[in-house]
Amino acid sequence: MTPPPPSSSGSSSSSPRDDDAARLHAPFRPLRGPRVARVLGVAAVVLFSVLAATVVGQTAWDRVGFVVVGLAVMAFAEMQARVVAVPDxxxxxxRNLVHRRRLEWAEVVGVSFGGGRPWVQLDLSDGDTLAVMGVQRADGERGVAEADRLATLVALHTR
Known part of the structure; x- marks a missing residue:
């Protein structure tokens, strides 16, 4: 059996504590949402391009319009596919569908994932709430585990 290659940081091994911290602070990204969004985006471009090429009685501007609508749907789908929450x-x-926000740990007072919500909701110290679309109920048990990991991070950093 051959030994593992040295890590890129120059040390031959990392402590289990460092590995746990790295896993705990890994970005939150949904699994199913981006896949579905990207498939639908490509399907929209193909569908609207086929319509632009086959519908009879169109002007050139009509054809361009069909393609532009398909590209707009794909751009929206890609925005959905890029949702993420990055802890440090x-x-x-x-980064949600449209809005981006940087929070300090002290601003987050609670994490909730109940009530049939499609994604995690953060309760903020100013009384507001913020959806975290990077943790989605559509991911099933993984989504619940990710919500728990986010709640653990909040508890760890707000002691």
Whole structure:
């Protein structure tokens, strides 16, 4: 059996504590949502391109319009596919469908995933809430585990 290659940081091994911290602070990304969004985006471009090529009685502008609509649907789907929440030692960066927000850990007072919500909701110290679309109920048990991991991070950093 051959030994594992040295890590890129120059040390021959990392401590289990470092590995646990790295896993705990890994980005939150949904699994199913991006796949579905990208498939639908490509399907929209194909469908609208076929319509542009086959519908009779169109002007050139009509054909361009069909393709532009397909590309707009694909761009929207790609925005949905890129949702993420990235934690670090200082806080959480949340990129949702349209909005992006950087939070300090002290701003987050609670994490909820109940009530049939499609994604995690953060309760903020100013009384507002923020959806975290990077953790989605559509991912089933993995989504629940990711919500628990986010709640663990909040508890860890707000002691």
């Amino acid at each position: 030692e200082h806080g959480l960066f949340v």
